[in-house]
Amino acid sequence: MAKRDADGVDLTVGSARMGSLEGFVLERVLLDAPDKKALFLLGRFKDITGEENGKRAIVILAKRHFETETSKVEQLSQTALQSIFTNDIYSKYGGTPPPSLNEINVDIICPCTDKHIAKYSKQETFIVRETPELYALVTLPYILSLPATTIQWVYNILEKKKEVERLLYEDPDAAQGFMLHPDLKWDQKQASELYCLAICHNRDLRSVRDLRQEHLPLLENIKTKSCQFILDKYGIMQDKLRIYLHYQPSYYHLHVHFTHVDLFGAGQNVGKAILLEDVINNLAIDPDYYLKSTLSYTLGSEMDLYKAMQSHL
């Protein structure tokens, strides 16, 4: 029979409340996520007889942000301090706040499946230095090996077979034209979260690697007309926009990201994003900048391109 608390609620894990994590026996850390200050743990809950062969579970522990109500912030002055170091006017401590102000979030999936385990397991990230030689040897053959169907959805957009109702702006010129769409991640509710994508009509440009000085008019055209449209429609000035390309991109048809400068995410990190202004600057400095350059970027260990590169790194 299941254990029940005073209110008669079943205390069996997975169907009701628990008083503590004490019955959890760690098998391994699935994922260590310092960016979220979170740990994803795999283990088992002891069953009610105390045996360890209970249900398999994922326990997600995450530090909570501070509460910002003034009364709560004031109570934080009860934090005990332990000195780490002092230099001039700067000092650093380990702090122990009152426990009630320092709760964490605990999410439990119990029982969990192999699919849950795969979803939350670590995929390692590596920084890759792509010389022009490595591009020719591995990256370009990889891109050319992708089935045409992987890019069909882009052509459907450009041919107005799909997502026509989402089209924000179009310059139909075959060489310098493009379409501007809201990115799927933007719900279009707040201009301060603006995220648009400009997709060029030219189908020969796979990525920033293919850009030469002759493409400066295309890039300037995308920048100028998209910024003008965004100003007219959303009232956001160009100096509030982070405009960038991804290398590696998630699909190999040249497109440019426009995001509000206050929007943050891993997709804006150096080693993934390249400012359109920098691309324009680089092509002005050297017409063959992207033919000659070593480009460094992050790749996940499970990505096919990373696997293809492994024997050459």
Add this chain to the structure above:
Amino acid sequence: MAKRDADGVDLTVGSARMGSLEGFVLERVLLDAPDKKALFLLGRFKDITGEENGKRAIVILAKRHFETETSKVEQLSQTALQSIFTNDIYSKYGGTPPPSLNEINVDIICPCTDKHIAKYSKQETFIVRETPELYALVTLPYILSLPATTIQWVYNILEKKKEVERLLYEDPDAAQGFMLHPDLKWDQKQASELYCLAICHNRDLRSVRDLRQEHLPLLENIKTKSCQFILDKYGIMQDKLRIYLHYQPSYYHLHVHFTHVDLFGAGQNVGKAILLEDVINNLAIDPDYYLKSTLSYTLGSEMDLYKAMQSHL
């Protein structure tokens, strides 16, 4: 007379250790940073007579990531749980871990200046296009106008007057040498959160703008020796490190950031961070790349440099 603890250590804020935040009287929250799970507070420390007209201070509270040593993770099963909701196999709780496993980081700047307050206050962010002309007209005069005292703490480190116990590695060569320190944001508990700073001995290099092809040996030296040290000491390979400079930097003495590739933050965004590999690539493509280039970056509206630029943008 200054208050002292049992060991005779001066407890006056700004010159030594404190036992708790209790003397801190909140004036206002300067910045609420949910992405870092951090609060930046402005207030005053009561002086030893208990009066509230003590020194003005900035107190930065930041949740720490969990420690990932197995024994520490296992101890987290002592976390008390309070149910928030349950739905099928998914359940959510507020958790209270043992306080020793749930310390926060506390940084204190005391006394603080108006400049510190501006630096940590919420402000609008803009993207600035710095042409070589704008650099000569505004940025360089701004840098040269900064009082020598603002960089004194860097010289204290380089002259081994301060933070000697934090020195990780040094190449003492005057032209190509540097010192490697853990960044203040890294508590050195976990290699997966590694954040080190290489500060060069050359005092003529203010930022990436001053770099020319002749500095390639310095940059290669910093990269090679720091990566070797980090591999030897922390077991982290070079392809797990994001190595970058900031432009604009927070102080104008050339330094290079080394962070674990899994560590995320606004300081790694394009428009602020520039990969060291890209700097090396750019100087190889054109010896005067940083003399000729238009550099685009984000600036806060309250920063003196942004104010100085306003009439020229």
